[in-house]
Amino acid sequence: MPKFAAGVVKFQRDVYPHKQDLFEQLSKGQSPEALFITCSDSRIELGMLTQSEPGDLFVVRNAGNIVPPHDTRTGATTAAIEFAVGALKVPHIVICGHTDCGAMKGAMALDKLDSLPHVRDWLGYSRAAVDITNAIGADLNDHDRMLMLLEQNVMLQINHLKTHPTVAVAMAKGELQLHGWVYDIADGEIYAVDLDSGKFLPVSKRYAEQVAKYLDHDHAHGVA
Numbered sequence: 001m002p003k004f005a006a007g008v009v010k011f012q013r014d015v016y017p018h019k020q021d022l023f024e025q026l027s028k029g030q031s032p033e034a035l036f037i038t039c040s041d042s043r044i045e046l047g048m049l050t051q052s053e054p055g056d057l058f059v060v061r062n063a064g065n066i067v068p069p070h071d072t073r074t075g076a077t078t079a080a081i082e083f084a085v086g087a088l089k090v091p092h093i094v095i096c097g098h099t100d101c102g103a104m105k106g107a108m109a110l111d112k113l114d115s116l117p118h119v120r121d122w123l124g125y126s127r128a129a130v131d132i133t134n135a136i137g138a139d140l141n142d143h144d145r146m147l148m149l150l151e152q153n154v155m156l157q158i159n160h161l162k163t164h165p166t167v168a169v170a171m172a173k174g175e176l177q178l179h180g181w182v183y184d185i186a187d188g189e190i191y192a193v194d195l196d197s198g199k200f201l202p203v204s205k206r207y208a209e210q211v212a213k214y215l216d217h218d219h220a221h222g223v224a
C-alpha cells in the first residue's frame with residue numbers, strides 16, 4: 001500500500017473525529033478567504049504554511065505559479081480564476097512562487113527543454129520576467145539572479161491576473177486585493193511584495209498590523 005493511501009486511513013482514524021463539525025459544515029458549501037495560485041512543487045504544503053483549515057483557501061497549482069494573460073481561449077487556470085472571483089467572490093488572490101523552482105530554472109534555459117515541449121511552451125508565459133532578469137540582473141551571482149527571477153515572475157503573473165475580466169471588475173469595485181509571495185523552502189520565510197514599491201519584505205513586516213491583530217487574538221484565546 002502506498003504511504004499516501006495508508007495516510008487516508010490515519011486521517012479517518014486520528015484527524016477526522018476531531019474536526020467532524022467543521023467537515024459537516026463545509027459539506028454544505030465553501031466561502032474561502034483567498035484564491036491561492038502556487039507551483040505544483042511537492043514541497044509547498046499550503047495548509048501547514050498558512051495554518052489554514054479546509055475551506056479557507058481555493059487553490060490553483062501549476063508549474064511555475066503562472067497565470068496566462070486573458071484571451072478568448074479557455075484554460076484550467078483561467079476557468080478557476082473566473083470561478084473563484086466571479087462566483088465565490090474571494091477577497092484576496094495570492095500568487096506564491098518558491099525557491100529552488102524547477103519551472104523557473106527551466107524558464108532560464110528553454111533550449112534544454114526540447115524533450116518537454118509542453119513545459120517549454122507553458123514557460124513562455126514567464127518570458128518577460130526572464131528577459132527583465134537577464135537585462136538588469138546580469139551582474140548578480142546565480143543565487144541572487146534566480147531570486148530576482150522568482151520575484152519578477154510573481155509580479156508578471158500579478159499583471160497577467162489584472163487582464164482577466166472578473167479580476168479587473170472586482171478590483172475596480174474595491175472588492176479584491178492581489179498579493180505576491182516568494183516562499184523560501186530552507187528557512188520557512190515568505191517574502192511578500194509591497195505592490196507600491198515593488199519591494200519584497202518578510203510577511204511579518206509586510207502585514208505587521210494584521211499579523212499583530214491576529215496573533216493577539218490567538219493569545220487572548222490561549223492558543224499562542
Ligand code: ZN
Nearest residue numbers: 039041101102
Ligand atoms: Zn516550482
